[in-house]
Amino acid sequence: KLSTIPIGKGMAGIAAERRKPVEMCNLQTDDSGVARPSAKDTKVEGSLAAPLIYDNKLYGTIGIAKPVPYDFTKAEIDLLMQVGELISKKLK
Numbered sequence: 003k004l005s006t007i008p009i010g011k012g013m014a015g016i017a018a019e020r021r022k023p024v025e026m027c028n029l030q031t032d033d034s035g036v037a038r039p040s041a042k043d044t045k046v047e048g049s050l051a052a053p054l055i056y057d058n059k060l061y062g063t064i065g066i067a068k069p070v071p072y073d074f075t076k077a078e079i080d081l082l083m084q085v086g087e088l089i090s091k092k093l094k
C-alpha cells in the first residue's frame with residue numbers, strides 16, 4: 003500500500019527502525035499505538051511486520067496477516083527473516 007515506510011511509525015516503520023520483527027496477536031484489539039489507526043480498516047487480526055535486511059542494509063519490510071488472532075511461532079518468525087534476507091539479496 004505504501005511505497006515509502008515512515009521509519010518509526012506503524013508496524014512496518016517500527017520493524018524497520020528496530021531491525022527486528024514486530025508482532026500483534028490481534029490488530030483489531032491492540033491499543034499499544036504501534037499499529038496505525040488505518041491498519042484496523044484491513045480487518046486482519048494476527049499480524050507480523052519484518053525488516054528486509056541483507057549485509058546489514060535495510061531494504062524494506064514485509065508483512066504477513068491472518069484473519070484470526072494468531073501468535074507467530076519463533077520458527078515462523080525465523081523463517082520469515084530468512085526469506086526477507088533472500089529477497090533483500092535480490093534487491094541489492
